[in-house]
Amino acid sequence: MKKLPFSLVVLSLFSGLLSAQNPDPEVEKKAAELLQSMTIQEKIGQLCQVNGAYGGIPEELGKQVREGRAGSILNEVDTKTLNELQRIAVEESRLGIPLIFARDVIHGFRTILPIPLGQAATWNPELVERGAHIAAVEAASAGLHWTFAPMIDICRDPRWGRIAESLGEDPFLASELGVAMVRGFQGESLADKGAIAACAKHFVGYGAAEGGRDYNSANIPENELYNIYLPPFKACADAGVATFMPTFNDVNGVPASGNPFLFRKVLREDWGFNGFVVSDWESVRQLTVHGVAADNKEAARQATLAGIDMEMASTTYADHLLELVEQGAVPEAVVDEAVRNILRVKLQLGLFEHPYTDPSDFPALANDAHRAVAEQAALQSCVLLRNDGQALPLEAGKLQRLALIGPLADDPYEQLGTWIFDGDPQHTVTPLAALRTALGDKASVQFVKALETSRSRSQAAFPDAVRAAREADAVVLFLGEESILSGEAHSRAHLGLPGAQLELIKAVAETGKPIITVVMAGRPLALGPALEYSDALLFAWHPGTMGGPAIARLLLGLESPSGKLPVTFPTTAGQIPMYYNHKNTGKPATEESYIHIDDIPVRAPQTSVGNTSYYLDAGYKPLFPFGFGLSYSQFEYRNLRLREPAVSPGDTLVVMVELANTGNYEAEEVAQLYIRDVVSSIARPVKELKGFQRIRLKPGESRTATFHLPTEHLAYYYPGKGWMAEPGQFEIFVGGDSDTGFKVSCEIR
Ligand code: BGC
Numbered sequence: 001m002k003k004l005p006f007s008l009v010v011l012s013l014f015s016g017l018l019s020a021q022n023p024d025p026e027v028e029k030k031a032a033e034l035l036q037s038m039t040i041q042e043k044i045g046q047l048c049q050v051n052g053a054y055g056g057i058p059e060e061l062g063k064q065v066r067e068g069r070a071g072s073i074l075n076e077v078d079t080k081t082l083n084e085l086q087r088i089a090v091e092e093s094r095l096g097i098p099l100i101f102a103r104d105v106i107h108g109f110r111t112i113l114p115i116p117l118g119q120a121a122t123w124n125p126e127l128v129e130r131g132a133h134i135a136a137v138e139a140a141s142a143g144l145h146w147t148f149a150p151m152i153d154i155c156r157d158p159r160w161g162r163i164a165e166s167l168g169e170d171p172f173l174a175s176e177l178g179v180a181m182v183r184g185f186q187g188e189s190l191a192d193k194g195a196i197a198a199c200a201k202h203f204v205g206y207g208a209a210e211g212g213r214d215y216n217s218a219n220i221p222e223n224e225l226y227n228i229y230l231p232p233f234k235a236c237a238d239a240g241v242a243t244f245m246p247t248f249n250d251v252n253g254v255p256a257s258g259n260p261f262l263f264r265k266v267l268r269e270d271w272g273f274n275g276f277v278v279s280d281w282e283s284v285r286q287l288t289v290h291g292v293a294a295d296n297k298e299a300a301r302q303a304t305l306a307g308i309d310m311e312m313a314s315t316t317y318a319d320h321l322l323e324l325v326e327q328g329a330v331p332e333a334v335v336d337e338a339v340r341n342i343l344r345v346k347l348q349l350g351l352f353e354h355p356y357t358d359p360s361d362f363p364a365l366a367n368d369a370h371r372a373v374a375e376q377a378a379l380q381s382c383v384l385l386r387n388d389g390q391a392l393p394l395e396a397g398k399l400q401r402l403a404l405i406g407p408l409a410d411d412p413y414e415q416l417g418t419w420i421f422d423g424d425p426q427h428t429v430t431p432l433a434a435l436r437t438a439l440g441d442k443a444s445v446q447f448v449k450a451l452e453t454s455r456s457r458s459q460a461a462f463p464d465a466v467r468a469a470r471e472a473d474a475v476v477l478f479l480g481e482e483s484i485l486s487g488e489a490h491s492r493a494h495l496g497l498p499g500a501q502l503e504l505i506k507a508v509a510e511t512g513k514p515i516i517t518v519v520m521a522g523r524p525l526a527l528g529p530a531l532e533y534s535d536a537l538l539f540a541w542h543p544g545t546m547g548g549p550a551i552a553r554l555l556l557g558l559e560s561p562s563g564k565l566p567v568t569f570p571t572t573a574g575q576i577p578m579y580y581n582h583k584n585t586g587k588p589a590t591e592e593s594y595i596h597i598d599d600i601p602v603r604a605p606q607t608s609v610g611n612t613s614y615y616l617d618a619g620y621k622p623l624f625p626f627g628f629g630l631s632y633s634q635f636e637y638r639n640l641r642l643r644e645p646a647v648s649p650g651d652t653l654v655v656m657v658e659l660a661n662t663g664n665y666e667a668e669e670v671a672q673l674y675i676r677d678v679v680s681s682i683a684r685p686v687k688e689l690k691g692f693q694r695i696r697l698k699p700g701e702s703r704t705a706t707f708h709l710p711t712e713h714l715a716y717y718y719p720g721k722g723w724m725a726e727p728g729q730f731e732i733f734v735g736g737d738s739d740t741g742f743k744v745s746c747e748i749r
Pocket of ligand 1: 201280488
């Protein structure tokens with residue numbers, strides 16, 4: 001029971017004071033000097049980001065740069081062109097301010113890592129950091145200085161295509177991994193060779209778009225905004241992320257690109273952010289389309305006043321800002337501040353000292369070391385969702401004929417996923433190629449594509465697939481979604497396998513052979529029907545360049561799967577939103593309270609189906625909970641205990657648990673720690689992730705995992721009051737997924 005009245009522990013966690021990024025006096029001095037020498041036109045020029053010409057410099061672009069009318073170029077990756085654009089800026093513009101070159105390097109540059117949602121399934125910040133680092137080195141070697149990543153939008157809706165780019169549904173996991181990406185991109189210092197500026201996007205609530213329809217409105221009450229959507233952004237700001245990008249949509253009615261609350265109040269005032277904010281693609285001009293600005297001039301006014309420092313692609317700043325300043329509608333001080341923010345990052349990147357790029361100073365693109373990181377990330381991202389009768393791993397020793405069936409077994413492009421502008425399928429190793437290499441002449445591998453793409457409906461080739469299955473000792477189907485079905489503006493209302501893929505599994509399953517299904521997709525899918533016919537199912541996301549060797553190692557048992565879901569898998573789209581950290585409600589469903597639609601007696605009285613929160617036809621549980629993932633081995637959690645059962649605010653709670661590998665394989669487990677505030681002055685989630693550890697154990701081995709939990713990690717944002725860990729009882733859960741009931745109680749004094 002809580003003590004009343006609450007003695008509230010107001011934490012500094014979210015006050016700006018502690019988080020202000022430390023300014024470097026040298027950088028500030030240089031920026032101020034430059035600013036003083038700039039004309040208003042040159043200042044406005046710094047605020048304009050212009051799209052490149054994809055190789056070559058059209059006359060107008062050269063002129064813009066020469067006249068100081070562009071501060072940044074995006075989407076140019078040809079090193080010669082980049083260096084020439086930079087030469088024009090540095091040598092031919094009046095002040096010689098270098099350009100900053102940007103590109104979406106989302107999950108790799110040439111070496112493609114798993115999609116971010118797949119990387120999130122590794123629950124491995126160190127590996128995610130290494131992945132971002134190799135992406136940065138490759139991008140920097142081409143001449144880029146800045147990526148529009150990480151995307152840390154919390155997403156509870158798999159219909160939204162951009163869930164593929166997200167780090168999932170949980171604020172703690174997304175914070176840890178988002179920060180890891182920032183560290184990987186930016187290195188110790190932005191001035192390091194191979195470091196590029198990162199961008200925390202999309203501030204904030206893009207993932208909350210209504211119905212999962214891209215760009216749609218987000219309505220987010222204050223408690224959800226602070227407790228769910230803002231934390232990853234705060235974590236990245238604290239980690240020193242250089243830039244921020246607004247979301248396209250309106251948040252509670254105000255489009256983010258004209259939202260001073262988000263950028264002036266939360267980001268600058270509360271959090272002390274001192275990098276710069278770039279708009280999203282034409283999102284300033286789109287203020288007119290949202291219907292909050294009558295024309296482009298008004299859009300420019302709203303965006304600059306809201307704190308959008310640089311405008312991407314549209315030209316409302318270039319066209320109207322001068323006039324707005326002259327008319328006094330935008331104070332010149334606002335422009336100065338935006339320019340200073342941008343110059344600061346350019347100075348931190350060392351662009352003034354080293355404006356040009358020589359690729360020979362860098363390791364080769366897609367080199368073996370980079371590919372090894374991509375393979376490790378793919379390996380740890382795969383989540384084993386079912387393994388009946390130990391259908392996996394395949395016993396290579398006994399295997400003579402393997403049948404690989406399906407549109408995604410050997411498609412070098414489709415396994416790369418969305419946002420792979422600079423990826424090259426020629427570097428891809430597919431599962432078919434990898435399994436052939438791994439098995440050599442020990443076993444034959446027969447491949448039948450069966451469907452041209454994941455969307456195909458023609459069943460003409462099914463007899464070939466069935467024949468191959470009949471002749472084989474083992475059958476692996478490679479199904480899912482091709483890349484184009486997820487990503488920006490690629491929402492889906494149905495979450496089943498597209499095309500005739502389900503029919504394909506059914507046809508192959510009729511052979512009576514055990515069916516192993518590998519699914520590649522950019523989002524959680526409603527896999528129930530596919531699971532009915534699959535003895536084992538490995539969910540591989542879009543695993544990237546080295547997906548093939550990673551999957552081969554898992555199928556052949558050279559490594560045990562260790563990925564865990566970073567997002568809940570619903571049984572059907574009708575259950576959405578379905579996420580683990582929901583509130584209990586006053587009438588939670590239970591095993592006993594749930595009655596399936598088929599079991600309701602005819603003309604049953606209204607209350608006979610109970611009064612709890614569930615769907616008559618889809619229950620109350622998801623298909624797989626957040627954090628779920630099987631291993632070839634088994635793990636047991638034992639002896640969960642606290643160093644001290646009660647702690648005071650400011651102390652650290654120490655939680656210990658013994659993890660034992662009781663199975664037959666050396667394997668890794670992600671031990672997850674959740675809390676629950678038993679009684680709180682506002683309803684808190686039934687579970688909140690607050691810690692995780694990836695632990696490798698040999699068969700029979702056990703180890704004590706220790707979690708350190710500062711009491712501020714138990715805090716919650718209470719509207720009108722701020723961040724607090726209210727005194728009283730908390731439950732601490734530890735286990736292999738969010739369904740764990742293994743718990744111990746503690747008290748905050
Ligand atoms: C996306 C951003 C991206 C930008 C530049 C927009 O459509 O929303 O995430 O960084 O394009 O390519």
